[in-house]
Amino acid sequence: MNKLPTFREDDGMTTVEYAIGTLAAAGLAALLYLVVTSDAVSAGLTALIERALSVKF
Structure with a gap:
């Protein structure tokens, strides 16, 4: 009976x-940093925070 070779486990x-x-990971972090610090995202986050802070309770 032919037995298949066994391979060692890579843990x-x-x-x-x-x-x-x-x-x-470094490339993804750099890309994420560029996206988050872009003018459009920065303006959107600023507008969102200002809107949240101006809500009347």
Whole structure:
């Protein structure tokens, strides 16, 4: 009977995977920072906060 080869379990990431994951996270953080600090988003957040603070109870 032919037995299929067994492969060892990979419980963690290798150094290259850590490096690629770190670069991807840094790239995503940089993109998110650019979006959040853009003029349109900044103006929208400012308007939202001003509207929330001006609500009469």
